Amino acid sequence: MATFEVERQILPILGSPNQGARFYNPELPSSEPFVPGHRTCAGCGPSIQYRMTTKAAGDNTILVGPTGCMYVANSSYLCTPYNVPWAHTQIGSAGSFTAGVAAAYEAMIRKGKWKGPYPNIICEAGDGSASDIGLASISGALYRNHDCLIICYDNEQYANTGIQASSRTPYGGMTTFSPPGPEVPEGKKLFPKDLARMMAAGHPHCYVATASVGYPIDLMNKVRKGLNHRGAAYLMIYTPCQKGFVYETPRSIDLGRVVVECGLYPIWEWNPERRVYDYSFRPQNMRPVSEYLKLQGRFGHLHAEHIAALQKFANEQWKMMGVELPDALIWAADPQNQVNMAAAAEAEEVAETI
Amino acid sequence: MPTVIAGKNKTVRINGCVASAQAAKYADVDVISAYPIRPYTATMMALAQMVANGELDAEYIVADSEHSQLSIAHGASSCGARAFTGSSGVGVQFAYELYSPISGSRMPVQMMIADRTLDPPGDFGSEHTDALSTRDMGWLMGWACDAQEAFDNHLIAYRIGEDPRVLLPQMVCQDGFFVSHITSDVELPDPGQVKEFLPPYKHPYPLDPRRPVSHGPQIMPEQGPPLQLERARAMEECTSVIEQAHEEFAQIFGRRYDPWVEEYMTDGAEVVFFLQGGHAVTARFAIQHMREKGIKVGMVRLRTIRPYPTDRVNEVLSKFKVVGVIETNMALGSVSSGGALYAEVCGALYESRERPLVLSFMAGMGGEAIVLKEFYWMTEKMMSALKLGKIEKRTHWVGFED
Numbered sequence: 001m002a003t004f005e006v007e008r009q010i011l012p013i014l015g016s017p018n019q020g021a022r023f024y025n026p027e028l029p030s031s032e033p034f035v036p037g038h039r040t041c042a043g044c045g046p047s048i049q050y051r052m053t054t055k056a057a058g059d060n061t062i063l064v065g066p067t068g069c070m071y072v073a074n075s076s077y078l079c080t081p082y083n084v085p086w087a088h089t090q091i092g093s094a095g096s097f098t099a100g101v102a103a104a105y106e107a108m109i110r111k112g113k114w115k116g117p118y119p120n121i122i123c124e125a126g127d128g129s130a131s132d133i134g135l136a137s138i139s140g141a142l143y144r145n146h147d148c149l150i151i152c153y154d155n156e157q158y159a160n161t162g163i164q165a166s167s168r169t170p171y172g173g174m175t176t177f178s179p180p181g182p183e184v185p186e187g188k189k190l191f192p193k194d195l196a197r198m199m200a201a202g203h204p205h206c207y208v209a210t211a212s213v214g215y216p217i218d219l220m221n222k223v224r225k226g227l228n229h230r231g232a233a234y235l236m237i238y239t240p241c242q243k244g245f246v247y248e249t250p251r252s253i254d255l256g257r258v259v260v261e262c263g264l265y266p267i268w269e270w271n272p273e274r275r276v277y278d279y280s281f282r283p284q285n286m287r288p289v290s291e292y293l294k295l296q297g298r299f300g301h302l303h304a305e306h307i308a309a310l311q312k313f314a315n316e317q318w319k320m321m322g323v324e325l326p327d328a329l330i331w332a333a334d335p336q337n338q339v340n341m342a343a344a345a346e347a348e349e350v351a352e353t354i
Numbered sequence: 355m356p357t358v359i360a361g362k363n364k365t366v367r368i369n370g371c372v373a374s375a376q377a378a379k380y381a382d383v384d385v386i387s388a389y390p391i392r393p394y395t396a397t398m399m400a401l402a403q404m405v406a407n408g409e410l411d412a413e414y415i416v417a418d419s420e421h422s423q424l425s426i427a428h429g430a431s432s433c434g435a436r437a438f439t440g441s442s443g444v445g446v447q448f449a450y451e452l453y454s455p456i457s458g459s460r461m462p463v464q465m466m467i468a469d470r471t472l473d474p475p476g477d478f479g480s481e482h483t484d485a486l487s488t489r490d491m492g493w494l495m496g497w498a499c500d501a502q503e504a505f506d507n508h509l510i511a512y513r514i515g516e517d518p519r520v521l522l523p524q525m526v527c528q529d530g531f532f533v534s535h536i537t538s539d540v541e542l543p544d545p546g547q548v549k550e551f552l553p554p555y556k557h558p559y560p561l562d563p564r565r566p567v568s569h570g571p572q573i574m575p576e577q578g579p580p581l582q583l584e585r586a587r588a589m590e591e592c593t594s595v596i597e598q599a600h601e602e603f604a605q606i607f608g609r610r611y612d613p614w615v616e617e618y619m620t621d622g623a624e625v626v627f628f629l630q631g632g633h634a635v636t637a638r639f640a641i642q643h644m645r646e647k648g649i650k651v652g653m654v655r656l657r658t659i660r661p662y663p664t665d666r667v668n669e670v671l672s673k674f675k676v677v678g679v680i681e682t683n684m685a686l687g688s689v690s691s692g693g694a695l696y697a698e699v700c701g702a703l704y705e706s707r708e709r710p711l712v713l714s715f716m717a718g719m720g721g722e723a724i725v726l727k728e729f730y731w732m733t734e735k736m737m738s739a740l741k742l743g744k745i746e747k748r749t750h751w752v753g754f755e756d
Contacts, residue, residue, distance in 0.1 A: 059563065060563045061563060062433075062561050062563060064429070071572060072572050075568060075570075075571035075572050076571060076572055076573075076574075077571045077572060077573040077574070077577050078571075078577075080568040080571045082566065082568055083566060084563060084566050085561040085562060085563060085565075085566045085567055085568075085569075086561075086566075086567075086568045086569070087429070087432050087459075087561055087568070087569035087570060088569060088570035088571065088572075089425060089428065089429065089455075089570075090425065090451050090452065090455060092421060092425075092451070093421070093422070093425035093428070093429075093452070095422070096417065096418070096421070096422035096423075096425035096426045096429070097425045097426070097428060097429035097432075098429065099415060099417075099422075099425075099426050099429065100385060100387070100415075100425060100426035100427060100428060100429020100430040100431075100432070100433075100437070101429040101430070101432065101433055101561060103384075103385045103413035103415055103426065103429075103430055103435070104384060104385055104413075104429065104430040104431075104432075104433035104434065104435035104437075105433060106413055107384040107385055107411070107412060107413045107430075107435055108384060108433070108434065108435055110411065111384065111411055113384070113434070113435075113554070114434070114562075116563075116564070119563045136418050136419060136422070137418060137419075137421070137422045137425065139418065140417060140418035140422055144415065144416070
């Protein structure tokens with residue numbers, strides 16, 4: 001029975017992937033498995049991602065939704081936005097429930113209990129589920145190589161519970177579990193868990209990639225590559241949260257670009273066949289991190305040394321991608337060349353808005 | 355070697371764990387999720403070998419925890435696959451989060467439990483606290499007392515749980531070691547009999563791209579009670595399905611079980627033991643011996659604890675003067691300050707006009723065998739309550755008192 005091959009579909013890769021066709025591509029499918037009418041915030045990064053992902057996947061798809069924003073705010077009973085089958089599961093069950101779905105279809109197709117091509121099985125886990133409580137279950141699903149795509153929609157915090165720090169919250173990010181104060185001026189003291197790289201390193205047979213809502217075609221192509229890959233795939237996608245990051249609502253996509261341009265969110269692919277990272281993605285510009293930080297209230301309390309620490313972190317990311325650092329970015333990593341974001345009182349005002 | 359006794363049926367000598375694995379094979383399960391913990395592990399070992407040998411076509415998933423085991427089974431069952439999992443002791447508890455979501459989404463997952471004492475301090479012996487602690491989560495639940503009954507219970511439980519009028523998960527329990535690791539004769543049926551008894555699993559609303567549905571969306575507080583009521587009614591109203599399933603099982607397989615309670619030598623009995631699981635086998639011997647001496651003692655064994663057969667327990671136990679509940683579980687600080695069964699027995703008896711006296715015996719704790727001497731000792735306590743016409747002490751820790 002190991003030789004039995006179930007029928008699988010192959011999704012075409014879209015043209016003009018990275019820099020061009022920012023919002024429109026004639027090859028985009030017209031199907032909308034994720035429809036309007038849900039209760040997410042205006043400008044919600046995760047739901048923008050959800051629409052792109054499901055558009056790329058098409059209608060022969062099953063979605064698994066562990067607890068998180070995309071469960072709580074999306075799936076209101078009697079008016080869920082999913083045009084394809086969707087199931088809630090517990091926040092720690094992201095990988096395991098998905099594995100159950102994949103195993104069920106493997107078995108049912110093989111045993112003739114279900115007829116048709118193997119469906120796209122996609123798990124949409126928030127970064128709390130993916131980096132903390134559901135980490136082991138996702139690792140298990142990747143390790144066992146179930147044919148599924150597990151997405152971490154990374155809004156860098158537990159958002160639906162009221163903005164708490166996760167392992168993905170950046171250094172200096174203000175959350176209700178990492179507030180700044182006189183004793184802890186930077187707020188979040190720890191740098192984020194390098195989640196996607198951890199998945200690639202630990203499960204090298206899987207297709208692993210990072211993406212951002214700032215690059216929709218690249219994102220959709222990575223969804224399709226992940227689904228076309230026979231076996232498990234993992235995508236970590238930057239999805240800004242207006243409520244937690246505190247920015248102007250229409251700037252979600254801008255943030256998705258600036259975060260990449262300043263080096264804080266490296267975009268890459270892990271090639272499971274050749275077992276190498278592909279760092280060929282290059283943003284149009286390179287910027288200092290301060291340009292990203294100043295757009296968001298959650299960084300409003302940072303002092304010069306904290307900004308410099310983040311610049312140092314970004315510079316390390318650039319180096320890792322094999323990018324030569326311009327002098328301006330090396331200069332920006334020196335605290336003497338940075339200024340405080342705001343006075344403490346102003347930072348407190350921002351905190352009130354979360 | 356198995357001995358053929360009649361037709362294609364064969365009798366094999368296997369333990370409870372292997373009997374459970376055999377039942378899963380006969381049920382042609384589609385997805386199995388395993389994680390090791392003693393003593394139930396032997397079931398998964400047997401299933402792994404069956405899959406490796408090509409005897410069973412199923413996805414065998416080695417999960418990363420019991421929490422994942424249950425989630426895998428939940429996901430598989432949600433798609434319309436027959437799912438089988440299991441655990442013991444603290445493993446049952448590690449998965450605790452999933453019990454309510456699985457019954458709430460009405461997925462007839464089946465879980466085999468071979469009981470194990472909860473930690474501390476890492477005791478392998480059988481104590482029913484592991485499964486009993488989940489008893490109010492909306493799962494059908496009952497204990498077998500030997501390997502044959504364990505085998506049969508698995509098939510019967512799938513049949514009940516997957517019935518479209520029920521759609522509830524099932525915990526099919528057996529004592530660790532006393533049942534799970536003691537070999538006895540088990541009659542394996544002809545696959546045709548199983549086919550006749552157990553129709554294929556068909557959930558009315560599976561996760562199927564051709565008919566999109568949403569499972570478990572977020573609700574507003576006022577939308578909760580109707581869903582809870584539906585689940586409560588499913589549990590309440592499945593009694594007729596349970597009785598019908600046992601009746602048909604008897605017709606097809608020739609083994610008849612009362613779905614709710616087994617009465618043993620209760621004719622003319624004044625005092626009875628009330629218990630679940632494997633200790634019933636020893637109890638039968640003890641009762642035989644005592645009956646030979648003229649002591650009017652019997653046994654009532656609970657076979658199904660969820661749904662709890664309240665009226666039946668009332669009707670049966672009202673016939674006697676004294677009931678001695680053998681707990682084999684811990685319910686610290688509970689009604690009797692002993693085990694969980696006492697309160698449920700008393701609750702069932704409350705409306706009886708002729709209530710017996712009820713004693714709670716903490717026996718078989720930590721997985722110790724309840725030896726004949728202890729049955730005699732407990733009978734003495736019941737007889738003395740009978741003579742006095744009242745209870746001097748509600749709960750006895752057997753082996754710790756004179």
